[in-house]
Amino acid sequence: MLDIKLLQKNIEYVIEKLNSRNVDKAILNKLSQNINERNKLIQQLNKKQEERNQISSSIAKEKSAEIIAKASTIKNEVKELEKRVENYQIELDKLLPYIPNIPLDEVPVGNDEENNVEVERHENIGRGLVKNVQPHYEIGVKKGILDFERAVKMSGTRFVIFKNQGAELVRALENFMLDTHKKNGYEEILPPVLVKSEILFGTGQLPKFQEDLFKIQDEDLWLIPTAEVPITNYFNNEIIDLSSCKKITSYTLCFRSEAGSSGKDTKGLIRSRQFNKVEIVKLVSKEDALKEFEQTVKDAENILILLKLPYRKLKLCTGDLGFSSAITYDLEVWIPSEMKFREISSISYFETFQARRAKIRYKDQNNKIQFAHTINGSGLAIDRTIAAILEQYQNEDGSITIPDVLVPYMKNITKI
Structure with a gap:
């Protein structure tokens, strides 16, 4: 949620920043009109309250009919202005x-993913940019x-369904991911995957993105789209x-309806409605926020x-x-069968939103x-990581090499 004080003080700046996010112009116009009218009413209310206080002081000295009548008029005017301010506040609420979050100034301006900026590329890790392999969904079945x-x-x-060594993977x-993050100072929890509406509101999924979620019929319970939801709201x-x-x-486990993705990535593990994920979350003071954000990006990169x-x-x-994000870095892993990089992690900083x-x-x-x-x-x-491993670590004989760091977690087998 945006800071109302910021809206009151600098609505022009807020509208300018939100325009860069392709927010519906009608919504922004409504927001701007509400704040400007509300600010005018608050100024009028403050003046009337000052008049009321002055009249009250006068009444204490002289209780003339004229002063008492004027005090009554101003009192009614104050009540009317308070009611109008309240109505604008109800509409604002x-x-x-x-209304989405305001991007940080360092976020590049652009319309869509085509305008994202590549910051770094690490092509020479492990076997490099492997090509000419079977898709993970074919070799995994075989x-x-x-x-x-x-x-x-x-x-x-x-x-x-992951089975046999797939389930073990x-x-x-x-x-492996949990142990690595715990070594870097993260505390591990295992939260519920069903949460109430107010919890999804807290992290920004509701009310705007209801169609992306699964709801339990006749109960105020929803399946989580990411562990970000219960972990952040642990401190609700x-x-x-x-x-x-x-x-x-x-x-x-995470659950997304994939509304609006009809026809996209229907094969394999790239866009499932139920998937496995390890999440990392931080709650931090303003002074430490940006430093911790950059470190969080490094913590996710470290796994790759x-x-x-x-x-x-x-x-x-x-x-x-x-x-909800003020700035986001995406990490994209190489998927050889597609000959392109695919998102495997989004790391976001939300300020106080x-x-x-x-x-x-x-x-x-x-x-x-x-x-x-x-x-x-x-x-x-995890599912996208498995897709990458099944393709990146394929061998000519049809086997799949287990990454070295996973061997101790796979009963010391080195190949599937």
Whole structure:
């Protein structure tokens, strides 16, 4: 949620920044009109309240009929202005949940993913940019570690069954990623994957992105699209100690309806409706936020480096930012069968946008209560990591080499 004080003080700046995000002009016009009219009314109200206070002082000295009548008139005018300000506030409260975050100044301006900026490219990791391989969804079926056909029979399209060494690979990656993040100071939790509406509101998924979620019929419970939701909201409506950064990691199943993605990535593990993911989340003070954000990016990159998977890092443009994000880096792993890089992690810094919605606060060095700053990223998306491994580590004899760091987690086998 945007800071109302910022809106009141500099609505022109806010509108300019939001225009770069391709926000609906009608919504921005409505926001601008609301704030400007509300500001005018507040100025009038302040003047009338000053008049009321002056009249009250006069009445204390002289209770003439004229002064008392004037006091009554001003009192009614104050009430009327207060009611009008309240009505504008009610409309603003309805509008703000649909307004995205303001991009940081360093975010490149652009309309869509075509305008994202490549920051780094790491092509020479491991085997480099492998090509001419079988797609993961073909070799995985041949090796007996992926079963799409029976998953479709059970659940429909965009589902998969991991079996045999495929299931072991999921478990190996889960434990490897969690162990690595814990070594870097993250605390591990295992949260529920069903949460209430107010929890999804806290991180920005509701009300705007309801169609992307799965809801339990007749209950206020939703399946999480990412562990960011329960981890960030672990501190929902709390005042917490942020004298040092809170760093949390978690493995969960995640669920997305993939609304609007009809016909895209229907084969394989790239765009499933149920998937495995390890998440890393930080809650931090304003002073430490940017430093911790950059470190979070490195923590996610570290997993790719240890797995020896080629990748590149992108800075997302304003038009491709997620709703709640102020700045985002995407990490894209090399998928040989497609001969292109594919997103495997998005690491975002939200400033206080999520914390305002979730009411997560802390006391600063002056003992003043402030909203926390939040950061999150995939560390990593496991299904897409498996897709990359099955393709990047293919051998001419049809076997798949296990990345060195996963061998201890795979009962010391070196090939599938």
